[in-house]
Amino acid sequence: MARGSLNTRLLFGVLACVLGLLLIASTGVAQAAKCDGKKVTIKGTAGDDHIVGKKASDVIDGGGGDDVITGGPNGNDTICGGPGNDSINGGRGFDNLNGEGGNDHLEGDTGSDNLDGGEGDDDLSGSKGADGLNGGAGDDVLIGFKGPDRLGGGAGNDYIDGQQGSDEIDGDGGDDKLLGDKGNDQIDGGAGHDHLEGGPGDDSDLQGGGDSDEVLGGAGTDHADGGPGDGDIVRGDAGTDDLLGGEGANDIVSYASATRGGVIVNLAANASKGDGHDSLSGFEDVVGSPQADEIVGDGNSNRIDGGVGNDDLASGGGGGQAYGGPGTDSCDGFAAETSCGPEPAPPADQAFGTLNQGLDGSSLIVQGSPQSDDIRVSRSGDGWVVTSSVPIFAGDGCQATSPGAMTCPDSGGAPLIVITGGNGNDTLAVDGSVPAGAKVRINGNADNDNLIGGAGEDVLEAGENYNGPDHGTDRLEGNGGSDVLYADPGGDTLLGGDGSDLLVSSVLTCQGHTYDGGAGEDTVSYARSKDNLRVTLGGSGGPPGCGNEDHVLADNESLEGSDGPDVLVGDNGENSIMGHIGNDTLIGKGGSDFIDGLDGQRDKIDCGGGGDDVSADGNDAVSSC
Numbered sequence: 001m002a003r004g005s006l007n008t009r010l011l012f013g014v015l016a017c018v019l020g021l022l023l024i025a026s027t028g029v030a031q032a033a034k035c036d037g038k039k040v041t042i043k044g045t046a047g048d049d050h051i052v053g054k055k056a057s058d059v060i061d062g063g064g065g066d067d068v069i070t071g072g073p074n075g076n077d078t079i080c081g082g083p084g085n086d087s088i089n090g091g092r093g094f095d096n097l098n099g100e101g102g103n104d105h106l107e108g109d110t111g112s113d114n115l116d117g118g119e120g121d122d123d124l125s126g127s128k129g130a131d132g133l134n135g136g137a138g139d140d141v142l143i144g145f146k147g148p149d150r151l152g153g154g155a156g157n158d159y160i161d162g163q164q165g166s167d168e169i170d171g172d173g174g175d176d177k178l179l180g181d182k183g184n185d186q187i188d189g190g191a192g193h194d195h196l197e198g199g200p201g202d203d204s205d206l207q208g209g210g211d212s213d214e215v216l217g218g219a220g221t222d223h224a225d226g227g228p229g230d231g232d233i234v235r236g237d238a239g240t241d242d243l244l245g246g247e248g249a250n251d252i253v254s255y256a257s258a259t260r261g262g263v264i265v266n267l268a269a270n271a272s273k274g275d276g277h278d279s280l281s282g283f284e285d286v287v288g289s290p291q292a293d294e295i296v297g298d299g300n301s302n303r304i305d306g307g308v309g310n311d312d313l314a315s316g317g318g319g320g321q322a323y324g325g326p327g328t329d330s331c332d333g334f335a336a337e338t339s340c341g342p343e344p345a346p347p348a349d350q351a352f353g354t355l356n357q358g359l360d361g362s363s364l365i366v367q368g369s370p371q372s373d374d375i376r377v378s379r380s381g382d383g384w385v386v387t388s389s390v391p392i393f394a395g396d397g398c399q400a401t402s403p404g405a406m407t408c409p410d411s412g413g414a415p416l417i418v419i420t421g422g423n424g425n426d427t428l429a430v431d432g433s434v435p436a437g438a439k440v441r442i443n444g445n446a447d448n449d450n451l452i453g454g455a456g457e458d459v460l461e462a463g464e465n466y467n468g469p470d471h472g473t474d475r476l477e478g479n480g481g482s483d484v485l486y487a488d489p490g491g492d493t494l495l496g497g498d499g500s501d502l503l504v505s506s507v508l509t510c511q512g513h514t515y516d517g518g519a520g521e522d523t524v525s526y527a528r529s530k531d532n533l534r535v536t537l538g539g540s541g542g543p544p545g546c547g548n549e550d551h552v553l554a555d556n557e558s559l560e561g562s563d564g565p566d567v568l569v570g571d572n573g574e575n576s577i578m579g580h581i582g583n584d585t586l587i588g589k590g591g592s593d594f595i596d597g598l599d600g601q602r603d604k605i606d607c608g609g610g611g612d613d614v615s616a617d618g619n620d621a622v623s624s625c
Helices: none
Strands: 010-013 021-024 029-032 050-052 059-061 068-070 076-080 088-089 094-099 105-107 115-118 123-125 132-134 142-143 150-152 159-160 168-170 178-179 186-188 196-199 203-209 214-216 223-225 233-235 243-244 253-255 264-265 270-275 279-282 283-287 294-296 304-305 312-314 319-324 329-333 336-338 351-358 361-367 375-379 383-388 392-394 399-402 407-408 417-418 426-432 441-442 450-452 458-463 475-477 482-486 492-494 502-504 514-517 521-526 534-535 539-542 550-552 558-560 568-569 575-577 584-588 594-596 602-607 613-615 620-625
Touching: 115 558, 223 233, 264 279, 319 450, 351 407, 361 375, 375 417, 392 399, 392 407, 417 426, 426 441
Parallel strands: 010 050, 050 068, 059 076, 068 088, 076 094, 088 105, 094 115, 105 123, 115 132, 123 142, 132 150, 142 159, 150 168, 159 178, 168 186, 178 196, 186 203, 196 214, 203 223, 214 233, 223 243, 233 253, 243 279, 253 283, 264 294, 283 304, 294 312, 304 319, 312 329, 319 336, 351 392, 361 417, 375 426, 417 441, 426 450, 441 458, 450 475, 458 482, 475 492, 482 502, 492 514, 502 521, 514 550, 521 558, 534 568, 558 575, 568 584, 575 594, 584 602, 594 613, 602 620
Antiparallel strands: 021 029, 264 270, 270 279, 351 361, 375 383, 383 407, 399 407, 534 539, 539 550
């Protein structure tokens, strides 16, 4: 039988002494095979091999074929897949995994690992630890999972998601989609038309890079820069952000996702407030919120789009163009005006919906009435269907089909859906027919609300706004996708559902919230608070002396602390425990945990049993690890 047709299973290095040498045909001299500069101890064949390493630190070369390679239970392994579509798992330890040629799947497993996809369209997963992932050439998928990871896409159109931990992401060349997800992240899009999302957390450096990019800060205090290309779209989302358009022309700062009231934007003063207090620089154009806004240009022929709502728009003396959008708008000093002046307004006791076409794209806007509303959004064919328990006024782009229903034809599918409640006990929902790629933001506002997400990655807000907290008792249900759910003072229930969800405490603690992550790797975060807290997975959480502690159910896998000195305690499963800021005490207990104390403070870390991965400062006290 020819060697190339063999399908072998090499266990514990039995054949390493035979196959660890290559015969160089041109000289007839035996040379030691190398993998990542190291002498190979286990080498596969030209066929499709299944190789399992020893307990020691192995150097494995899969050779040709589509190989399945595991580094073994222990040891710091170096593995090269060689040509072919290989599947490589490093196992425990600090491993170096190299896909080389072909479309490879690389998984670091536990430990701080380095993964390089090489050529081809590769799939890389860091798993636990502080990992380094490099996609190389091709259209790659990189997932950091837990820990502070470094992820580089290389050439090609890459998808990168840092997930948990404070990650550093570089898209390099190509048109990339880059997601920081949880943690305080840094992202650079590099060359190409990139889409960046910082996600929840304080993201210190989001750079679009060259060409026209879309940069979304997400919740938290973010620094977001469109970069030197023309036509960048930068959206800070909630939080106090530092937003920059960059050096190019026609850069847009957008407040299209704002749910907490109108915004006040002044380009000449380089400032805005209403969806956070933001500093602005380098923007030529503005898109307002779905509420009543005040927007002033800087006298440089700006394009100002008020969006939905009764807006007050002024050029600042430079002419430019005004787009009033739906609502009765005042436009002053523009060379050209569109949709300015009075327009029919919905009756005060009705809900309202419109499909808005703005400078930054399409958005479906639905707003509740002062009554108790039951509003649901679904997708049918080439459009949206909105039903309401009270009469709903159909705005631009939508048609009424009954007093309590409307349709909004939209063949492209709006990338942004913003639903806000009014006074009253509202139910606001998107159902499973809404595409997972749509960005959904729902805010219940006042009273006791029920907010329901769909299949995608939704943001649900119990009602807190900059005019003061809403003390209603709200229920937030994320359903599918990796959702972000924000509690508000008043004893809310947060249900993550499927997916890796982030359940965020209100700024005020000791509120008696219930956090139920559901299926997936879910995180309970107190990062908005400055209180001194003690929180236990599968137990309770709150400041000292609290008589109304939160219920932190056992189906949450991860904890993030506050800006104060916290005591965070895991359970006997596999947890991620992140101290955030402050002199924290982090206790892993049983299970293989990831514990992150990197904050420049002096923390106490107790791993407990289970063999944990720890990222700690030099002055942290680490025990039982």
